[in-house]
Amino acid sequence: MIFISCRVTLSLIFQILSTLSFFFLIFKGPGILCSTQINSEQKVQVFTPQGDKQFHFTDKTNKSAAKILQSSLVIYKRKHLNSIKEDESIKEEKQIEIPSLIQQDNSQIQEKQQKSQPQSVVYLEQLYCITCFIDQILRSRHCKICGACILAYDHHNFILGKCIGEKNKFIYIITLIFHSIQVILATLYLKTIPFQIANIIYGVKTLSILVFCYLTFLLLYQIYLIVTNQTQAENRFRYKLSYMKYVKDEIRMPFNQGFKCNIKQFFISSFQKQPYKWAFVQ
Numbered sequence: 001m002i003f004i005s006c007r008v009t010l011s012l013i014f015q016i017l018s019t020l021s022f023f024f025l026i027f028k029g030p031g032i033l034c035s036t037q038i039n040s041e042q043k044v045q046v047f048t049p050q051g052d053k054q055f056h057f058t059d060k061t062n063k064s065a066a067k068i069l070q071s072s073l074v075i076y077k078r079k080h081l082n083s084i085k086e087d088e089s090i091k092e093e094k095q096i097e098i099p100s101l102i103q104q105d106n107s108q109i110q111e112k113q114q115k116s117q118p119q120s121v122v123y124l125e126q127l128y129c130i131t132c133f134i135d136q137i138l139r140s141r142h143c144k145i146c147g148a149c150i151l152a153y154d155h156h157n158f159i160l161g162k163c164i165g166e167k168n169k170f171i172y173i174i175t176l177i178f179h180s181i182q183v184i185l186a187t188l189y190l191k192t193i194p195f196q197i198a199n200i201i202y203g204v205k206t207l208s209i210l211v212f213c214y215l216t217f218l219l220l221y222q223i224y225l226i227v228t229n230q231t232q233a234e235n236r237f238r239y240k241l242s243y244m245k246y247v248k249d250e251i252r253m254p255f256n257q258g259f260k261c262n263i264k265q266f267f268i269s270s271f272q273k274q275p276y277k278w279a280f281v282q
Contacts, residue, residue: 011185018178025175030165031151033132033140033275127242138243138278139166139255141233151275154225155232164232170270173226176219183212229255229262247280254280 127136132149136142141153143163152166164172187208225235230253238244247254255278256262269276 007185007189011182011189014178014182014185018175018182021171021175021178025168025171026160026162028168028171030153030163030169031167031275033134033136033149033151137275138280139231139234140275141241152231152269152278153233166269166276169222170267173219173222176215176222180212180215180219183208183215187212226266227259227262228253229257229265257281 129136129142139152140149142149150163150165154164156163
């Protein structure tokens with residue numbers, strides 16, 4: 001009897017936790033990209049005749065320079081990214097006019113950044129969403145159903161009626177964990193039901209096992225994506241994503257930086273208020 005009461009108590013606890021996590025997931029936004037601004041923590045890769053240069057603004061004096069740069073940049077924005085080929089002629093067309101004053105103010109910062117940054121990290125120029133009329137950052141994607149650009153777009157969940165993205169993927173994983181445990185405890189509790197309604201219980205057990213298998217599959221799949229630093233969209237629809245066209249075919253996971261670094265990036269991107277700065281690793 002004590003064992004049965006413990007199972008009932010645990011089942012009720014996880015039922016409450018799963019319900020709370022589900023409602024919290026409903027109200028938690030995925031992270032909608034409203035606007036992309038150049039600030040002290042962002043890096044922008046620009047194409048110049050001399051080669052690729054990266055500008056990093058860190059102090060207060062450079063914030064004003066960043067505003068000047070933002071207003072003076074002439075960015076080549078593409079409407080049909082599928083027709084772009086990676087050749088030198090395209091790079092020459094994508095030029096940005098840079099004021100000489102800003103170049104002089106940030107020359108020392110450029111040298112420090114070139115020395116400190118690893119050569120394997122590749123930053124991508126901002127893409128443009130012709131629906132929202134905003135500059136997209138890396139790994140963001142426009143959802144036609146939600147009508148917005150989602151940060152680190154994973155997938156659109158039709159059960160919730162919303163997208164799973166950078167800011168609500170953590171609570172999505174927690175919800176899957178709580179629901180899986182709650183289904184297991186509920187299935188074990190069914191064994192205590194009297195034998196007279198065994199046929200009904202057998203059908204409920206079968207349904208519970210099927211639900212548990214489905215939730216476990218979703219949970220393991222999401223854990224695999226987190227460990228390898230992928231999104232569901234990148235894993236399933238690689239060639240439909242505009243920014244993935246810059247990656248070679250033999251590189252299956254361009255954001256994978258190792259187990260520890262991937263886990264760290266997942267937690268940081270989930271809890272920080274600002275959009276996370278993603279970068280290709282090749």
